Amino acid sequence: MKTTTPVMPDQHDLFVDAQAVLAGGVSASMRLHPYLGRPLYVDRGEGAYLFGLDGTRYIDFNMANGAALLGHDHPAVKKAVIQGVEMGIICAAETPYHEQLAARLVAIIPAAERVRFSSVGTEVTLVALRIARQITGRTKYLKFDGHFHGLTEAWLYKRENPLDADSPVVPSSGGVPASGADDVVMVPWNDVAAFEAAIARHGDELAAVICEGIHYNAGCIPPEPGFLELLRSRCTEHGIVFIMDEVLSGFRTNLGGVQAQYDVIPDLTTHAKALANGLPLSSVSGREDLMRALAPTGPVVHSGTYSGHILSVLAALATLDALSEPGLYDRLNATADAFYRDLQAIFDRAGVPARVQGMGARFGIYFGITEPVRTWSDAMGHDHELNRRFAAGCVERGVYFHGYTRQGPPGHAGFSLAHTPEDFAETLSVVEAVARELVA
Numbered sequence: 558m559k560t561t562t563p564v565m566p567d568q569h570d571l572f573v574d575a576q577a578v579l580a581g582g583v584s585a586s587m588r589l590h591p592y593l594g595r596p597l598y599v600d601r602g603e604g605a606y607l608f609g610l611d612g613t614r615y616i617d618f619n620m621a622n623g624a625a626l627l628g629h630d631h632p633a634v635k636k637a638v639i640q641g642v643e644m645g646i647i648c649a650a651e652t653p654y655h656e657q658l659a660a661r662l663v664a665i666i667p668a669a670e671r672v673r674f675s676s677v678g679t680e681v682t683l684v685a686l687r688i689a690r691q692i693t694g695r696t697k698y699l700k701f702d703g704h705f706h707g708l709t710e711a712w713l714y715k716r717e718n719p720l721d722a723d724s725p726v727v728p729s730s731g732g733v734p735a736s737g738a739d740d741v742v743m744v745p746w747n748d749v750a751a752f753e754a755a756i757a758r759h760g761d762e763l764a765a766v767i768c769e770g771i772h773y774n775a776g777c778i779p780p781e782p783g784f785l786e787l788l789r790s791r792c793t794e795h796g797i798v799f800i801m802d803e804v805l806s807g808f809r810t811n812l813g814g815v816q817a818q819y820d821v822i823p824d825l826t827t828h829a830k831a832l833a834n835g836l837p838l839s840s841v842s843g844r845e846d847l848m849r850a851l852a853p854t855g856p857v858v859h860s861g862t863y864s865g866h867i868l869s870v871l872a873a874l875a876t877l878d879a880l881s882e883p884g885l886y887d888r889l890n891a892t893a894d895a896f897y898r899d900l901q902a903i904f905d906r907a908g909v910p911a912r913v914q915g916m917g918a919r920f921g922i923y924f925g926i927t928e929p930v931r932t933w934s935d936a937m938g939h940d941h942e943l944n945r946r947f948a949a950g951c952v953e954r955g956v957y958f959h960g961y962t963r964q965g966p967p968g969h970a971g972f973s974l975a976h977t978p979e980d981f982a983e984t985l986s987v988v989e990a991v992a993r994e995l996v997a
């Protein structure tokens with residue numbers, strides 16, 4: 558019998574072919590790696606690794622945009638999914654597992670008195686805003702420059718020039734009405750004076766203040782001491798609903814998220830990504846009196862065929878079991894601190910202008926910047942050409958850093974609990990070689 562060895566398509570050819578049938582050649586625009594000029598095509602994932610179509614092993618520092626905190630193909634998560642498959646992949650149905658998972662979240666997440674599941678992060682941030690508008694009877698909301706809350710209409714605005722305090726708010730996407738900008742008040746993160754001025758002017762018109770507790774979507778910009786507390790107290794004073802979007806920050810530094818870490822409790826909070834370790838699941842949760850506004854008890858609509866899908870709910874229960882292991886976050890944070898310190902030391906030794914900022918399992922590398930990055934505008938100085946050369950040099954040597962954008966601040970990177978000391982050591986020696994190349 559004649560056998561043929563399968564020929565692996567070249568990644569560039571695949572991308573060309575994909576463009577003939579997939580819009581833009583991808584299923585999500587941010588999967589096009591802006592520095593590689595194509596997506597990374599993968600065959601499978603395992604632990605800390607992605608395997609390319611030709612079998613190349615990459616140590617992964619994207620980890621499914623932060624969803625796979627336990628690592629790819631985690632055995633307990635896989636077992637949970639198989640349990641859901643054996644239950645008949647029932648969707649659009651409630652089970653006792655939904656109640657169990659909600660009870661776990663109520664126990665873990667400080668703000669959560671009631672929980673509503675959905676499928677993706679984008680959906681729950683919008684539902685949180687809808688609840689806030691219903692409760693307050695107001696329509697305006699305050700968000701921070703560059704904070705990412707998904708790609709629905711409400712969040713698709715930016716200040717035209719974030720370096721200019723008086724710059725107007727305009728749509729950040731085609732197809733988004735300019736008139737929606739009238740509802741948006743936008744200020745720089747960590748800027749007390751700008752926030753106070755916005756509250757003095759709009760405080761009694763705002764339905765919500767929303768933030769990423771740690772601004773990971775611009776690398777990693779933690780709140781300055783007292784900043785979250787300030788948001789909390791001004792929201793209380795003006796009857797504004799304070800929404801902390803923990804879609805990315807949730808479970809990253811500890812089980813309770815940023816709100817537990819800083820002991821600042823929002824009125825509503827949103828989770829997704831690491832919640833189900835790679836399965837699509839999100840939640841909006843918060844104060845009982847606010848959550849009661851949701852249908853069927855209240856007038857705010859939210860429902861969906863796939864909301865709280867059984868495979869995802871079971872995966873989340875398994876994920877929370879794994880994340881609840883005593884001492885896990887002490888180890889995670891110690892690993893994180895050592896890794897970020899070692900990365901910074903390599904750049905410093907090699908003379909590469911770069912700043913590493915990380916908290917817990919997620920971090921950002923700012924190229925061309927050596928001072929602390931406190932605000933989004935600080936991060937605007939990121940050198941994308943240097944980042945391109947870094948990412949390309951690493952991927953050539955089997956270490957994968959994703960690229961989200963070619964403009965403005967860098968995206969975020971992260972590791973998983975499956976990364977071993979050997980993986981970190983190998984990564985550091987690759988980074989060392991690439992750093993030397995960058996300055997050669």
Ligand SMILES: Cc1ncc(COP(=O)(O)O)c(C=O)c1O
Pocket residue numbers: 622677678679680682705706707708769774802803804805806829830
């Ligand atoms: C903070 C934050 N909120 C919301 C979202 C949207 O989540 P999803 O991609 O699941 O729609 C993201 C996604 O990156 C995010 O980082």
